[in-house]
Amino acid sequence: MAKGDPGVTARGKRAPSRSKRPAAGQPSSEPVQLLTPEGDRVDSVVGQDGVEYRVDFTDAEYRSLYRDLVLVRKLDAEATALQRQGELGLWASLLGQEAAQVGSGRALRSQDMAFPTYREHGVLYCRGIDPIMPLGLFRGVDQGGWDPNEFKFNMYTIVIGAQTLHATGYAMGVTMDGKTGSEDGEAVIAYFGDGATSQGDVNEAFVWAGVFNAPLVFFCQNNQYAISEPLERQTRIPLYQRAAGFGFPGVRVDGNDVLASYAVTRHALDNARLGQGPALIEAYTYRMGAHTTSDDPTRYRIASEVEAWQAKDPIARMRAFLTRQQLADDAFFAEVDEQARREAVHLRERVLEMPNPEPVSMFDHVYPHGSAELDTQREGLSRYLESFEGSVH
């Protein structure tokens, strides 16, 4: 399984995400798409930013992207089931958004830094983080257990939009450190939703990233709803067009197409690492499930809409493509399903074993060097809890 960067293949060949100005013709107003819902490959396409996008993956890479999509969907489904069984307090499902996350996640190089929301389990997976990690947060045993520096993947951010400014500042730091301007430069990616584009923080991030030419890719997963509110409640124009007002390119990509998501993200990241500044990608997709497990989507959207998007499923089209091109056979698909099943079972077993934290652990890490007052409070709680030992409480 290629958990690494599909840009660097087993054969040592780098899959190109070529970018050149189209010789003629108008940029399409359609999202960039390289794999149709029917599973047909599109050779190359010009995005709204005028860039011609194409990808050239090896057979093994195509298969590994498919594997990623199936795995993250399965793990996500398992987490949803765990919530239903009372093992998680809440879960924010990525169902339907696998291609946007795997495509962009696989486009990242190891040196690139990602700033997620609370739904980027697929990107987290691509960064090589144990998929159990976000479950601690949603189970309520911790607040996110991975090391952001080690994995180059930040803490989940629940306050909408806040991370876009963090990403901007981090990206400014990359420039200040002289880490842009070459092929092996660093780039930064910030994830957020369509609703987030209304936040002041996100608009301030656009301003800052623009004027400081930060090596930053804004990756908006437009899944059509902010909880119950449809896109029209956040904007009058297509979101990718906002970028123009802030002075950087914007492009809309078919977020259910893993190849196109990869291509546009790779291109924008490469531009950023070369010192050409920020870009906004609007991954046009759909949240197939509820906003979170405590949401009731039947109150605000209709079944036919969900069905229409079902026909654009990111996994089905990749499977159709692999089958048609004879890049994979039934044995392969069965093996992938079996691996996904095993990983899901493994995840479940470990979640059930996740212990509750010790109550006094709430005093850990409030300050790097502790505080005398908190030590006193910690001792007080310990003594208090001990006072119940052996009592009928």
Place this chain on the structure above:
Amino acid sequence: MATETLTVGKALNTGLRRALESDPKVVIMGEDVGKLGGVFRITDGLQKDFGDQRVIDTPLAESGIIGTAVGLAIRGYRPVCEIQFDGFVYPAYDQIVSQVAKLHYRSQGKVRIPMVIRIPYGGGIGAVEHHSESPEAYFAHTAGLKVVTCANPQDAYSMIQQAVASDDPIVFLEPKRRYWEKGPVDLDAPLSGAYPLHAARVVRPGTDATVLAYGPMVRVALDAATAAAEDGRELEVVDLRTLSPLDLGAVYESVRRTGRCVVVHEAPGNLGLGSEIAARITEECFYSLEAPVLRVTGYDTPYPASRVEEEYLPDLDRVLDAVDRTFGW
């Protein structure tokens, strides 16, 4: 008299409905308040009946919600803003403390901001981070704002209407873990005749010690009083109801009678409301006190992961423990 049994949530919903009916200038605005009826369904059905001009789904932008409500208020409307969760009020914090709180003062009384900012607050529902905070002290510290909180269905019903009718900007804190608690509500009680918005209330009379609580902790204080009664101790429980300005007259009166006082809140103890209350009681009731005023509060940590929130939140045992200590002095 139409008395019905309602949950706190339904009482708020009914109160908001009454407010919309009685004044065409009242508008409700916030994230998901329309079709969804808010994530806690407090505005359930209101958009359907009053239309999307009066129950407005806003863009996902808290500073925008409060800032535009300021403009609407200047224009003569009475906006009732919903902030989805306590931890999401901070993007709007600048608008609230710098603008909402000060415009009346700065305009020498010429501009009024009759706005209500509703915030579901506090913990105890097993939520993820930013969904369990108690931000009352930030707002209570800001002159020009009023801060109130309800603890039972009747108050929820009456106080929300009183708040909407008030010309003051009011931060209305709703104890989210109590949304599902039921109690009787007199739906016809005239608002002016109802208990005043800015008055503390003795919710259980007692003689031996005073327990002060508000919002989600009133239930805890009442349960503690019930338990103490079994041991022969009569606790007086006072529901503060209004956190800024504090109705300290009622508090002093109680403490002078009982001689002992415990203040309970979920927010961290450091510079919390309990500190202010203890200081004021000490100044005013020094000679009546048999023991120092004690506080039972959340710890001085960020709100912890939900699997340890039971230990973070003041509970009946911690309240009784503090009461015991006031007797040990």
